[in-house]
Amino acid sequence: MFVQLTLWRREMAAYFLSPIAYVSSIFFLLITGFNFYLVVGLFYSKEYTIPDVMEQLLSSPLFFWPTFLLIVPVLTMRTFAEEKHSGTIETLMTAPVTERAVVLSKFMAALAMFLCLWLPTSAYPFLLEVFSEEVAPLDIWPVASGYLGVLLLGMFYLSVGVLCSALTGSQVVAAIATYAMMGILFFGGLVHTYVAADLIREISLYISSFEHQQKFVRGIVDSRPIVFYASGTVLVLFATIRLLEGRRG
Amino acid sequence: MDIIDVKNLTKRYPGRTAVSDISFRVAPGEIVGFLGPNGAGKTTTMRILSGFLPATGGDVNIGGRDVSKQSLEIRRHIGYLPESCPLYPEMRVSEYLGYRARLKGLPRGRRKERIRTVLEMCGLLDVRRRVIGHLSKGYRQRVGLADALVHDPELLILDEPTIGLDPNQIREIRNLIRDLSGKHTILLSTHILPEVEAICERVLILDKGKIVASDTPENLAGIVSGSIRVVAEIKGLQSEIINTVKALPGVNNVSDRLEGAWVKLEVSGKLGTDLRQNIFQTVVENKWTLRELRTISTTLEDVFGALTSGDNRSRG
Numbered sequence: 117m118f119v120q121l122t123l124w125r126r127e128m129a130a131y132f133l134s135p136i137a138y139v140s141s142i143f144f145l146l147i148t149g150f151n152f153y154l155v156v157g158l159f160y161s162k163e164y165t166i167p168d169v170m171e172q173l174l175s176s177p178l179f180f181w182p183t184f185l186l187i188v189p190v191l192t193m194r195t196f197a198e199e200k201h202s203g204t205i206e207t208l209m210t211a212p213v214t215e216r217a218v219v220l221s222k223f224m225a226a227l228a229m230f231l232c233l234w235l236p237t238s239a240y241p242f243l244l245e246v247f248s249e250e251v252a253p254l255d256i257w258p259v260a261s262g263y264l265g266v267l268l269l270g271m272f273y274l275s276v277g278v279l280c281s282a283l284t285g286s287q288v289v290a291a292i293a294t295y296a297m298m299g300i301l302f303f304g305g306l307v308h309t310y311v312a313a314d315l316i317r318e319i320s321l322y323i324s325s326f327e328h329q330q331k332f333v334r335g336i337v338d339s340r341p342i343v344f345y346a347s348g349t350v351l352v353l354f355a356t357i358r359l360l361e362g363r364r365g
Numbered sequence: 366m367d368i369i370d371v372k373n374l375t376k377r378y379p380g381r382t383a384v385s386d387i388s389f390r391v392a393p394g395e396i397v398g399f400l401g402p403n404g405a406g407k408t409t410t411m412r413i414l415s416g417f418l419p420a421t422g423g424d425v426n427i428g429g430r431d432v433s434k435q436s437l438e439i440r441r442h443i444g445y446l447p448e449s450c451p452l453y454p455e456m457r458v459s460e461y462l463g464y465r466a467r468l469k470g471l472p473r474g475r476r477k478e479r480i481r482t483v484l485e486m487c488g489l490l491d492v493r494r495r496v497i498g499h500l501s502k503g504y505r506q507r508v509g510l511a512d513a514l515v516h517d518p519e520l521l522i523l524d525e526p527t528i529g530l531d532p533n534q535i536r537e538i539r540n541l542i543r544d545l546s547g548k549h550t551i552l553l554s555t556h557i558l559p560e561v562e563a564i565c566e567r568v569l570i571l572d573k574g575k576i577v578a579s580d581t582p583e584n585l586a587g588i589v590s591g592s593i594r595v596v597a598e599i600k601g602l603q604s605e606i607i608n609t610v611k612a613l614p615g616v617n618n619v620s621d622r623l624e625g626a627w628v629k630l631e632v633s634g635k636l637g638t639d640l641r642q643n644i645f646q647t648v649v650e651n652k653w654t655l656r657e658l659r660t661i662s663t664t665l666e667d668v669f670g671a672l673t674s675g676d677n678r679s680r681g
Contacts (some may be wrong), residue, residue: 117470118467118470119467119470122464122467122468123468125464126453126464129456130453131457133455133456134455175618202451202454203447203449203451204451204452204453205446205451206412206417206445206446206451207451207452207465209416209417210415210416210417210440210443210445210447211440211465211468211469211471212437212438212440212441212468212469213468214437280498338490363419
C-alpha cells in the first residue's frame with residue numbers, strides 16, 4: 117500500500133512536472149466553459165431549468181461526448197508508453213514492486229487527473245442558481261447521478277487507455293489505439309438505433325455509453341451500467357497486469 | 366554459498382537465441398566483469414538476473430532464491446543499473462533518489478541519511494537540487510549508480526556503467542566501483558577492455574550467447590599467448606649473449622636487435638617459469654650490464670580478439 121502511494125505520487129508529479137496537466141486543463145476549461153456559455157445562451161429560459169442545462173453539458177453528443185472522448189487518451193497515453201520509450205520501465209520493474217501496484221497507481225493517477233478536470237464544471241449548477249431568476253430550489257440529485265455517470269465512464273475508458281499504453285512503446289500509437297477502442301465502444305453503443313436484429317440490438321443497448329449517460333443525467337441510477345463499468349474496468353486492468361507479468365514470465 | 370548461481374541459462378527471442386546454455390557462479394564479494402562484443406548476450410543475461418526478463422530455460426538463483434519464483438524478494442537485494450541509465454528527466458536528483466528509496470522500501474528513518482551517503486559517494490552533493498534532464502551524461506550516470514546503491518544492496522548489477530563517459534569520468538566511476546568492492550558483490554558488463562583489467566577480479570567472456578572463457582584477467586592473458594615474454598637490454602658481446610640466454614632453462618625462443626651498444630632481446634619461455642631471475646643471474650655471472658628487464662603482458666585485448674573473432678588457436 118505504501119509502495120502504491122509512492123508510485124501514485126510519482127505519477128501525479130509526472131503530470132504536473134510535464135506540460136500535460138497544464139495544457140490539458142487549460143483547454144479542457146476553455147472547452148467546457150465555452151460549452152457552458154453556449155448551452156446557457158441557446159437553451160436557458162423559464163421552461164429550461166438548471167437540470168436541463170446540466171443534462172446538455174453531461175450527456176449531449178455535442179457538448180459532452182467530444183470533450184470526454186478527447187481527454188481520455190491525453191491522460192493515459194503516456195502512462196506506460198513513455199516509460200517504455202525512455203527505458204525507465206526497466207528501473208521501475210526491477211524495483212521491488214508488483215505489476216498490480218504499478219498498473220493500479222498509474223490508473224488511479226489518471227483517474228485523479230480526470231476528476232480534477234471535471235471538478236470545476238460542478239460549479240455550473242450553483243452558478244446558475246445564484247445568477248438566474250429560477251425560484252424552484254436546485255434539485256441536486258440528477259446532477260450528482262450525472263457526475264456518477266462521468267466517474268463510471270471515466271474509469272472504464274481510462275482503463276482501456278492504460279491498457280493501450282501498455283501495449284506499445286509509442287505515445288502516438290497508444291493514443292490512436294485508445295481512440296480506436298473508444299470509437300468501437302461508443303459507436304457500438306449507437307448501432308442499436310439502426311439495426312433491427314435482436315441480438316445485436318440487445319448487445320448494442322447494453323454497452324451503449326450514450327444511453328447510460330442519458331439515464332444517469334436524468335437521475336436514473338440503474339445497477340446494470342454500474343456493474344458493466346465496474347466489472348469492465350476491473351477486467352481491463354487485470355488484462356493490463358497480466359500483460360506486464362507476461363513479460364517477466 | 367554463491368550469491369549468483371546460473372545453471373544452463375538460455376534465452377531465445379523469436380528467431381534468435383540471445384543466450385545459449387550458460388552457467389556460472391559468483392561468490393560473495395567478488396567483482397566479476399562480463400566482457401563481450403555487442404550482441405553477445407551481456408544485457409540479456411543481466412536483465413534476466415535482475416528479474417526484468419524471463420528466461421527461456423535453465424535456473425537462476427540469487428542469494429539462494431529462484432529468480433522466476435521469488436523475483437520480488439530478490440529485487441530488494443539487487444541494485445541494477447540498466448544499460449542506457451534511464452531516469453526521469455523532469456525530476457530533481459534528490460527527489461528522484463527519495464522516490465527510489467521509498468519504492469525500494471527503505472524505512473523512513475534511514476532514508477534521509479542513506480540518500481545523503483549515496484549523494485556523497487557518487488559526488489552528487491553539488492547537483493542534488495538540479496533537474497536530472499539538465500545534467501551532463503557523466504552526472505546522469507552517477508545518479509543511476511546512486512539509485513542502484515540507495516538501498517544498500519548485497520549485489521550490484523551494472524550494465525555498461527562507463528559507456529559514453531569521458532576518460533576522467535570513467536576513472537571516477539571506476540574508482541567508485543573499486544571502493545564499493547569491499548561491501549558489495551558486483552557484476553558489471555563492458556566492452557572496454559582496460560576497464561575489466563582495472564577493476565575486475567574475474568572475467569567472463571561472452572560471445573554469441575556462450576561463455577568462451579572465465580578466469581582472472583592475468584590468467585586469461587597467459588592462456589592466449591601460451592607463453593610468457595620478457596624484454597631484456599644487455600650490453601656485451603652480441604653472439605655470446607644470445608647463445609647464453611638461449612641455453613637458459615625454460616627459454617623457447619630469442620629474438621634480438623641492436624640498439625647502439627645495447628642488445629635488445631625478446632625472450633619467450635614456458636608458462637610458469639620466471640625467466641627474469643635466470644636472465645639477471647646470467648648477466649651478473651658474465652659481468653654484462655643490464656638496463657632493462659621486464660615481462661610483456663598480453664593484454665585482455667589480445668585475449669578478447671582471440672576468443673571472440675572465431676580464432677581458435679589458443680582455446681582449450
